[in-house]
Amino acid sequence: MLFEDITPVIISKNSENTINRCLESLKSFKHVVVYDNGSTDDTIRICRLFENVIVIEGDFFGFGPTKNYAAEKAPTDWILSLDSDEELHQSALEELSKWNLQDIKSVGQILRENWFCGKKITTNGWGNDLIIRLYNKKSHTFTDSQVHEKIEKNSQTKTIKLKGKIIHYAIFDIKQTLDKAQLYSEIYASSNKKIKYNFFFIVMKTIFAFFRSYVLKLGVLSGWRGFVISFGDAIGVFFKYAKVYQRSEVKK
Structure with missing residues (x-):
């Protein structure tokens, strides 16, 4: 299946060790936006190997503002926000294919599985990590927080838990x-x-x-x-x- 109405948006900087795995998991999407803020390694070169990836280079304004700025560059209103060290598990694709694109007040929450140096971690507060990553940019945005940004909900927001998961390779080197x-x-x-x-x-x-x-x-x-x-x-x-x-x- 080809996803034409949802655009994964990623911000990156010096992500050569993880960006390829991230983008490989997103080949089912017609467009993927990578907003790079100053990589000096092979990140941009790797991104340009993928035909569906739109590479945009710019400044970093803090995590929340930068993610909002990058989302504005996406060709669709529906955004799937990922980090450059994350991989969308294929188990989530079927769920995304059934998403109601007309209901712009809904946001999609998904389980993030966190890995540290080659092992999945469920302690240290790293387990049961449910995060909102699917949203319509006409009705929702990230908070303006410089760090620990999240989708800002309102009284009309309906949170729907998606099946599947995101795999987060948080740390591969101490x-x-x-x-x-x-x-x-x-x-x-x-x-x-x-x-x-x-x-x-x-x-x-x-x-x-x-x-x-x-x-x-x-x-x-x-x-x-x-x-x-x-x-x-x-x-x-x-x-x-x-x-x-x-x-x-x-x-x-």
């Missing part, structure tokens, strides 16, 4: 844990939503972030992977608040 902590903390510290805490409270929040992920969310059951994820969660919390603190103190 280095990515540090890279993501750096990226997300920098975006937060530069946003207008940043909050300054005293340094003792930052340390306490960091310790609790590890405890919550490793103990309360059962990361301990996932062996070394669970520990690394928990440590990464703690690092992310520390650096996003430490950067705000440091910049405020230096200005003084």
Whole structure:
């Protein structure tokens, strides 16, 4: 089957390790939009190997605003939002083929299966990850959040759970844990939503972030992977608040 009325939209940057798998899973769609914000690796070259892919290059405005901007470039109103490290499992295609395209108030929610260094993870808050990824851009958009963006629902929104799943290759190299902590903390510290805490409270929040992920969310059951994820969660919390603190103190 060929999907002509739904366009997958992806934002990418230096995604050469995952973008091919992502785009291979989307060959059933007439159009796929990839909005690239500054790749210096082979990401763009790989994208142009796929005849159904429209490559657009531009700036990064934060995750929410960038995804909305990229969606506006799609030739259809129905958007399937994916990340460049995700793969649409073929089990979802039949469900998409039955989607009611006339009901623009409905959004499609799907299970995301998260993988870390070659293994599916269900601990650390990574299990039962249901996310809205199918929507009509005339009635719904992503929030303007710089990070942790999501589809903004309203009183008329009807959420429908789709069968199938998205496979998320979140981390395939531990280095990515540090890279993501750096990226997300920098975006937060530069946003207008940043909050300054005293340094003792930052340390306490960091310790609790590890405890919550490793103990309360059962990361301990996932062996070394669970520990690394928990440590990464703690690092992310520390650096996003430490950067705000440091910049405020230096200005003084």
